[in-house]
Amino acid sequence: xxxxxxxxxxxxxxxxxxxxxxxxxxxxxxxxxxxxxxxxxxxxxxxxxxxxxxxxxxxxxxxxxxxxxxxxxxxxxxxxxxxxxxxxxxxxxxxxxxxxxxxxxxxxxxxxxxxxx
Amino acid sequence: xxxxxxxxxxxxxxxxxxxxxxxxxxxxxxxxxxxxxxxxxxxxxxxxxxxxxxxxxxxxxxxxxxxxxxxxxxxxxxxxxxxxxxxxxxxxxxxxxxxxxxxxxxxxxxxxx
Numbered sequence: 001x002x003x004x005x006x007x008x009x010x011x012x013x014x015x016x017x018x019x020x021x022x023x024x025x026x027x028x029x030x031x032x033x034x035x036x037x038x039x040x041x042x043x044x045x046x047x048x049x050x051x052x053x054x055x056x057x058x059x060x061x062x063x064x065x066x067x068x069x070x071x072x073x074x075x076x077x078x079x080x081x082x083x084x085x086x087x088x089x090x091x092x093x094x095x096x097x098x099x100x101x102x103x104x105x106x107x108x109x110x111x112x113x114x115x116x117x
Numbered sequence: 118x119x120x121x122x123x124x125x126x127x128x129x130x131x132x133x134x135x136x137x138x139x140x141x142x143x144x145x146x147x148x149x150x151x152x153x154x155x156x157x158x159x160x161x162x163x164x165x166x167x168x169x170x171x172x173x174x175x176x177x178x179x180x181x182x183x184x185x186x187x188x189x190x191x192x193x194x195x196x197x198x199x200x201x202x203x204x205x206x207x208x209x210x211x212x213x214x215x216x217x218x219x220x221x222x223x224x225x226x227x228x229x230x
Contacts, residue, residue, distance in 0.1 A: 040126075040222055042208060042222040042223055044220075045217060045218070048216065048217065092162075096216060103150060103169060105164040106216075106218060
């Protein structure tokens, strides 16, 4: 009963380092997304994907790359970490219903706490 | 412009009392969905309740109900008979056509024994 699995849970990076946050889901969801959560800012969408080979930018994509080679995995890459990227990152997945009237929620991972020093 | 606005950064409620958490939204899409999530101190995001823009009745899920006022573009969450375990951050979210969810800044609810 894994759902959405994020790794690592905690990470400290030095400015300029690169790293990848992993996200995997076992629910056969077409839609996957990455959010960052900052105090007083809520959750902001970084990138999302509606299927393997398809990705798109959200509200705050700068400094992040994504790829979707399989249905299950949606890694988030920080190419050159900056202190402004210190945040909690959430991966979420859901069924891909274009119609907004679908009551299907998205399912979140447990979050990854990233600190850039 | 903000898609979702939550104007209450923090709220307090006495145990067993009801509390309303405010949420207003902004969209020109006639078809949209509104969601509420709870985030306890452990950090996970828990789905609570959903309301579709064409739904005629307010959504209810156990002690949670959604006071949907379409003309005012508000979707307030009402928690009845508050419990200590309800202390958490609460996020309102909206989904327009497509899969993108827009979240508010959240309201921190503290239940006082």
